[in-house]
Amino acid sequence: MTTPRSPRSPLARRIGHLVGAYGLLALTALLFLAFSLALPDTFPTLDNISAVLSNQSIPAILALGAMIPIVTRKFDLSIGYGLGLAHVMTMQLIVNEAWSWPLACLVVILGGTVFGIFNGVVVEFARIDSFIATLGTGSILYALTGWITNGARIVPGPHGLPAAFTDIYDARFLxxxxxxxxxxxxxxxxxxxxxxxxLGRYLYVIGSNPRTADLVGIPTRRYVIYAFAGSGLVVGIAGVLLAAQQRIGNPSVGLDYLLPAFVGALLGSTAIRPGRPNALGTLVAVTVLAIGLAGIGQFGAQFWVTPLFNGVTLLIAVGMAGYAARRQLRLRRTEPPRTPHEMSKAAS
Known part of the structure; x- marks a missing residue:
């Protein structure tokens, strides 16, 4: 009696994999084409593309930073508060403390990394759920931002900011x-x-099965702290860029970036490598969001459409990410046994 094989043929499984991996990339192209046909005079222009790339660069960087702890199945909700503090501190050091801008940027980035390590220590050694822990530490960051600024904006003097500093955001290449x-x-x-x-393999093992990671000798706590440190470093970089973009220190601006960052990171786990967070998938997801927001903006959508779009997309992203993870697990469990010919071919 032969063992029944999976009802899905290898071709069907291959097509399903391609759709799962590259479907979001295809959607990106279709969205761009649709908006270009609907708005031929404004959407497919170099000026519009440049504006989209410029406006969405900081959300994209923050989404990549949020993705790093998600690899280990942890969440860093402090990134929005951290972004606000990082950009305010950059302005404070340059404008009010008269530091050189390279030193101020370096200190802010290092500070973000240190705070990321602190987040990891709180999560791993205090054994507090990452949602609760980073929400608490984020509130502390928000309090620090208010204390530094006293609730007011930091505005440069009549001479403005150093041109070399603002050029890190305003400059063009190619x-x-x-x-x-x-x-x-x-x-x-x-x-x-x-x-x-x-490093990446260890982080993915921790995210998929922490007990297995412990059994094979991976120091779980250390690598989770590494993940949070990486997130903090990226948040520091994003904060410096936000200061160069805004040219003022706004104590309340960071939270506006929290939801788009998680939308991009979670939606990215459904593309390229479905079922797990990955950098290329996050880049594709951020591109989809950028095109969608730019398109509906040019159609004259009301101001409330943007948070509605982000909220609905977040729900869809969480659902799709969960489905992709379950699908990968189901495919591994139901993979048909290999024939001797397939086994010998794989071995060769």
């Missing part, structure tokens, strides 16, 4: 805004770390 290249560089670095180095 005709495109330079922040877009920061996003590409960060995506490449995270892809290398997560997909090609032992």
């Amino acid at each position: 005709g495109l805004p330079v922040p877009a290249f920061y996003v590409l560089a960060l995506t490449a670095v995270l892809w290398l770390l997560l997909e090609r180095l032992p």
Whole structure:
């Protein structure tokens, strides 16, 4: 009696994998094409593309930062508060303390990394759920922001900010805004770390099964702290860029970026490598969101449409991420036994 094989043929499974991995990328192209046909005079222009790349660079960087702890099945809800404090501290050090802008940026980025380590220590050693822990630490950051600014904006003097500092956001390279290249560089670095180095493999094992990680000798606590440290470092970088973009210190601006960051990170886990957070998928997800927001904005949508779009997309992203993870698990469990020919071919 032969063992019954899965009702799905190898071709069907292959098609299903391609749709799951690259469906979001195809949606990106379709959205761009649809808006270009509907708005031919404004949407497919270089000016519009440059504006989208510039405006969405900081949300994209923050989404990549939020993705890192999600790899370990942890969540850093302090990133919005951290972004607000980082950009306010950058302005405080440059404007009010008269620090050189490179030193101020370096201190802010290092400070973000240190706070990320603190988040990891609280989560792992105090054994507090990451949602609760980072919500609490984020509130502390928000309090620090208010204490530093006294609730008021930090405005540069009559001479403004150093041109070299604002150029880190305003400059162009190959005709495109330079922040877009920061996003590409960060995506490449995270892809290398997560997909090609032992660090990434350890983080994925911890995220899929912490008990297994402990049994095989992976120091779980240490690597979760590494993940939060990476998130904090990225938040510090985003804060510096936000200061260069806004050119004032606004104590309440950071929270506006929290929801889009998690939408991009969670939706990204349904693309390229379905079922697990990954840098390329996050980049694709952020691109979809950017095109969608730019398109509905050019159609003259009301101000409340943006938070509605982000909220609905977050719900869809969580649902799709859960479905993709369950699908991957189901495929592993129901994978048909290999024939001797398939086994010998795989071994060769």
